[in-house]
Amino acid sequence: QDVYRLQGVKINDKHIEVIVRQMLRRVVISDSGDTRFIREEQVERSEVLDENDKMEADGKLPASYMYVLLGITKASLSTDSFISAASFQETTRVLTEAAIMGKRDELRGLKENVIVGRLIPAGTGMAYHRNRRAQSNGEDLGGEHAWPVTDDVIIDLPQEDISAS
Secondary structure (H helix, E strand, O other): OOHHHHHOOOOOOOHHHHHHHOOOOOEEEOOOOOOOOOOOOOHHHHHHHHHHHHHHHHHOOEEEEEOOOOOOOHHHHOOOOOHHHHHHOHHHHHHHHHHHHHHHEEOOOOOHHHHHHOOOOOOOOOHHHHHHHHHHHHHOOOOOHHOOOOOOOOOEEEOHHHOOO
């Protein structure tokens, strides 16, 4: 923040906290325990926490991990949304990798929803997205919580069999 202040720019601490949080969201598995992870694999911390909760509930050995500090560029490119990553940098590489891997973009974030022209999952768009999730789970919110849900957009890139080429 001092660098910004020297230039006469004031930035609230919360903005710095968000950036640092994004830079620290990935971890490296140091011991996979009984989980599906592989030693030295780099994954989202939230995935490890979810998997470890399942392992502990089943009485199995959880994974241990170490935090990885990613640069801002790398943190932006390592998001779950390939649409968001492709809009940031290295567009061709990101989209090619997504197509080869057969990735699916669930359009959960603000940026990817803006890119495809949908309501963002915030503010008044929260009701729409809550109802959309409920419908996909077979639930009916009905009444005041109901919001018309139409054309569910999920970008799904089918994985090609490159061995046939």
